[in-house]
Amino acid sequence: MGSLDAESMTSGPIHVVAGVLRDAQGRVLLAQRPPGTHLAGLWEFPGGKCEDGEAPVDALARELREEIGIVVESAHPLIGVPFRYPDKSILLDVWQVSAFSGIPLSRESQRLAWVEPDALDGVDMPPADRPAVTALRLPDRYLITPALAPGEDDTLMRGIERACRNGVRLIQLRLPGWSSERIAGLARRVRNLCRDHGARLLLHADWKLAAVLGLDGVHLPARAAATLVQRPLPVDRWVAVSCHDAAELAQAARIGADFVTLSPVYETPGHPEASPLGWERFAELVAEVALPVFALGGLETDDIDAARMSGAQGIAAIRAFWGAENSAPV
Numbered sequence: 001m002g003s004l005d006a007e008s009m010t011s012g013p014i015h016v017v018a019g020v021l022r023d024a025q026g027r028v029l030l031a032q033r034p035p036g037t038h039l040a041g042l043w044e045f046p047g048g049k050c051e052d053g054e055a056p057v058d059a060l061a062r063e064l065r066e067e068i069g070i071v072v073e074s075a076h077p078l079i080g081v082p083f084r085y086p087d088k089s090i091l092l093d094v095w096q097v098s099a100f101s102g103i104p105l106s107r108e109s110q111r112l113a114w115v116e117p118d119a120l121d122g123v124d125m126p127p128a129d130r131p132a133v134t135a136l137r138l139p140d141r142y143l144i145t146p147a148l149a150p151g152e153d154d155t156l157m158r159g160i161e162r163a164c165r166n167g168v169r170l171i172q173l174r175l176p177g178w179s180s181e182r183i184a185g186l187a188r189r190v191r192n193l194c195r196d197h198g199a200r201l202l203l204h205a206d207w208k209l210a211a212v213l214g215l216d217g218v219h220l221p222a223r224a225a226a227t228l229v230q231r232p233l234p235v236d237r238w239v240a241v242s243c244h245d246a247a248e249l250a251q252a253a254r255i256g257a258d259f260v261t262l263s264p265v266y267e268t269p270g271h272p273e274a275s276p277l278g279w280e281r282f283a284e285l286v287a288e289v290a291l292p293v294f295a296l297g298g299l300e301t302d303d304i305d306a307a308r309m310s311g312a313q314g315i316a317a318i319r320a321f322w323g324a325e326n327s328a329p330v
């Protein structure tokens with residue numbers, strides 16, 4: 001609409017709130033944008049524009065009441081996606097609606113559909129929604145394996161099993177100093193263990209080996225991402241990148257990465273030379289990037305709330321999610 005475009009040109013991006021609602025089977029509610037609107041025919045998360053001075057959570061409640069007739073009882077931010085369309089810039093502010101009353105019904109003649117999260121890739125959605133789809137499929141904890149010596153296979157298997165039992169569902173297999181042969185020999189066992197627990201397994205750096213072994217994806221160091229012009233694996237695999245500043249985040253987005261880590265938030269013994277970002281700078285960097293971001297660097301499980309308040313998907317950690325050799329599952 002004319003007024004919208006004028007608004008976006010004069011006062012920065014349009015703040016749009018949208019809600020992820022799930023049914024009892026975990027399916028997600030989508031609504032089809034009506035004919036004659038921006039992005040007509042595409043399937044979106046229900047929601048709309050914040051009014052002047054309106055808090056995002058109030059706008060969310062109002063939009064979902066108006067569009068689908070439900071009352072939001074509990075919601076928390078999932079991801080903010082800054083996105084530039086040719087004719088307007090938006091901040092797509094997506095919230096998880098964890099409790100609501102009423103049955104979602106079309107109040108504005110829009111079509112509604114409940115879709116399995118894993119089927120969302122095949123749905124025609126606005127491009128700004130892609131990072132949100134990734135975010136709703138990712139957990140809030142990401143384990144990076146500790147630097148074990150070559151041959152410590154059993155320690156690795158036990159640690160991964162312990163993490164899975166503690167609910168970790170996303171793991172980066174990082175084995176510095178191990179040969180490809182050794183990694184290949186072990187990765188299949190690790191992959192099967194992860195599959196048994198419904199956990200996803202990414203391999204550090206070696207995307208070719210990740211593809212050969214049928215792993216869930218690759219996690220690239222920033223210096224590797226810097227040499228690429230596009231993601232090295234197809235969209236049915238995860239591609240993650242380790243980032244430390246705005247330029248690396250922008251490069252990760254440019255090559256079509258699915259998500260990133262951003263570090264170090266705090267000082268870490270592993271990288272004493274790197275100056276920590278702190279939560280304030282972390283949040284500023286996250287606000288600029290249209291990707292889910294895991295906070296990394298000296299963090300504990302208790303830091304997940306701080307990370308999420310700073311716009312993160314959650315936290316990535318070695319020590320916090322590895323646990324002690326003799327610890328019982330919690």
Ligand SMILES: Nc1nc2c([nH]c(=O)n2[C@H]2C[C@H](O)[C@@H](COP(=O)(O)OP(=O)(O)OP(=O)(O)O)O2)c(=O)[nH]1
Pocket residue numbers: 016017018037038039043044045046047048049050063090092126127128129
């Ligand atoms: N609601 C919603 N809007 C989205 C999504 N993805 C996306 O790019 N958008 C864009 C489309 C629109 O340009 C803008 C939202 O505008 P809207 O038309 O829904 O706003 P509204 O409900 O307040 O409607 P109106 O009063 O302007 O008719 O954000 C999404 O998942 N949900």
Ligand SMILES: [Mg+2]
Pocket residue numbers: 046047048049067
């Ligand atoms: Mg709307």
